[in-house]
Amino acid sequence: MNNQAESQRDKTIEVAKGVLRIEADSILALMDRVDEGFLTAIDIISRSRGKVVVTGMGKSGLIGKKIASTLASTGTPAFFMHPAEAGHGDLGMITPEDVIIAISNSGETDEVLMLLPFFKRYNLAIIAMTGKVSSSLSKAASVTIDTSVKEEACPLGIVPTSSTTAAVAMGDAIAVALLVRRGFDKEAFAFFHPSGSLGKRLITRVKDIMHGGDALPYVRPDMPMMQTVLEISSKRLGVAVVVDDDKRLVGIVTDGDLRRGLTKWGREFYDMDTAAIMTKSPRVIYDDELAAKALSVMQTHSITSLVVPDENGKVKGLIHIHDMLKSGIV
Helix, strand or coil: CCHHHHHHHHHHHHHHHHHHHHHHHHHHHHHHHCCHHHHHHHHHHHHCCCCEEEEECCHHHHHHHHHHHHHHHCCCCEEECCHHHHCCCHHHHCCCCCEEEEECCCCCCHHHHCCHHHHHHCCCEEEEEECCCCCHHHHHCCEEEECCCCCCCCCCCCCCCHHHHHHHHHHHHHHHHHHHHHCCCHHHHHHCCCCCHHHHHHHCEHHHHCECHHHCCEECCCCEHHHHHHHHHHHCCCEEEEECCCCEEEEEEEHHHHHHHHHHHHHHHHHCEHHHHCEECCCECCCCCEHHHHHHHHHHHCCCEEEEECCCCEEEEEEEHHHHHHHCCC
């Protein structure tokens, strides 16, 4: 690498680190803006019986979409309304019970300001997120959240960088503050994310994916191992559940037991009673437990399946690690 290339490389790294430093400082400066105005905004939203309507133009619009999405996924009904489209009919989406979050770094964005008469006519609460607390938007708002920054991270000082990062961070602060105030928990989060792996881990119960009925490989303890092997092969779960006359769990036979038995006893293995081969008191899990817990038990004990008994010890089902893979929990 020649000196010119090395110098260019060092300069690139220096610029990138400078951007991160400036933006980090901009976010830290917001901590002092979490004040009575911020609390008022949270009070307005939490008391509202409608939705949060987020609006903004350009980069502020992109930020608004992110904020609306985060609010909606954490228990605060919200949607983004494009200010330019609003004047062509989209204002019809707004109800008198809604709250407006208007985002504009300058506070003078024409497309946003043109909506203010409509908001005022319906007496809607307006929360302004702006970098200019003396702007037209701020003066018209019910409350202003100051997202101003000392400087943009670009050397030209004009490309929205620090200001957009600060707005996104403040939006997250609003969403999380509302989340905590509403008592929004993991189960509620999962309810709004049923298609995601996290959501599936938090809402899928053992009973939702376990095998039951005729799919269960039942055997008796006095049954010859030849019949147990056939039962394991026919049900294709890699195990056989050993039960008594009342279908109470007494043991389990796994593929591993078959391999070890054949190695130790050879052909005599097939004539042995299942009771001699089975593992007594196998690991179990109940059907109302989270499937994620079943996976944890399997991983901890290096096993691939768990028997699901009822409160009296009668076998209700069987859950296999392959079921976790198919359901998207793993």
